[in-house]
């Protein structure tokens with residue numbers, strides 16, 4: 001974790017932003033996998049990590065914004081547990097690490113919350129996404145579980161989003177460390193993705209790199225020759241010559257900051273002419289989008305620019321037709337890119353998504369579109385210095401979507417359905433990098449990761 005001063009300053013800023021009431025920050029408990037004592041690897045809640053930093057289960061914090069009291073709740077280790085866990089720090093030691101003085105047993109939290117409620121004071125918490133946290137909040141509030149989510153505090157959510165959106169220099173260092181590990185994973189996959197190997201062999205090797213570098217995966221790796229399935233968790237295909245593997249992976253740094261990088265790898269080491277055309281289009285689109293990153297520009301405008309770039313290229317390939325701007329305004333290009341151009345990145349790979357995507361990526365003035373494709377854009381609002389974002393255009397040929405749109409007669413003015421028949425088994429291509437918004441533009445984070453067509457071919461052909 002960072003120095004205590006970092007967490008003290010973050011909590012002070014939160015206090016000033018929110019103003020009054022009792023803030024309750026719940027850390028995570030262990031989460032059983034198949035029986036109580038066999039648990040998933042522990043992952044702390046990211047908002048708790050941000051304000052408290054303590055990476056252990058069973059902790060909570062209250063910030064009394066009126067009195068200034070800050071209390072860490074938890075339990076000192078059971079002396080007998082030392083057999084299983086080895087020596088563990090006391091609650092007091094933990095409090096010192098995060099710059100807090102006052103501690104209390106876990107049981108005391110209920111009384112603190114109930115006292116605030118009885119006094120009619122606002123009890124502020126962020127939306128729970130784990131069942132255990134939801135039930136704990138229900139218990140603390142004396143509410144039905146179904147009522148808890150609606151009592152999450154928009155003012156607290158807004159303050160947390162405002163703070164976590166702007167990455168400090170020390171956070172950027174950790175994100176770059178995560179991207180550096182992720183770069184090794186990408187390079188290794190390019191070297192190992194040979195005809196005859198099975199996807200899981202590559203996925204397993206990549207996961208090992210994350211672990212060996214002191215972190216874990218930030219999300220389940222996508223490594224698939226079925227790249228048109230956007231979040232494909234299946235690793236059972238054998239790599240065949242002439243196929244492409246979409247590889248979207250990210251490591252966490254030891255401090256839980258994440259990387260999120262995608263490359264598309266030609267199996268056998270050479271893209272065929274059609275693959276080259278689409279790869280070049282996606283890469284040029286990404287470069288155009290990256291060049292447009294600067295403070296004050298709405299990310300939805302960069303998304304639109306990227307979509308127009310793709311549609312223009314698809315027209316040149318004979319797959320789309322008509323006026324490019326009209327086609328994109330109508331959403332016809334979403335047949336090929338049905339998702340958003342990118343998202344924020346930080347302690348979460350989709351940073352702060354648990355707080356509510358519309359709080360993170362939208363504002364009162366910039367509302368989410370209901371249009372297919374555009375409605376999946378996670379980030380729309382204007383960029384600010386200190387934002388860390390992904391830029392990840394792609395082109396996908398999704399047979400089920402092509403068939404449905406064709407049957408519905410959708411956008412026949414903009415799409416050459418007949419010509420798409422020979423592209424049904426093409427798969428997909430995505431290229432993704434992580435970018436810091438600076439005062440004047442954007443800076444790619446981490447080391448250069450091969451993406452020029454000839455560099456990727458060179459690595460993939462050994």
Ligand SMILES: [Mn+2]
Nearest residue numbers: 260390392432
């Ligand atoms: Mn991403």
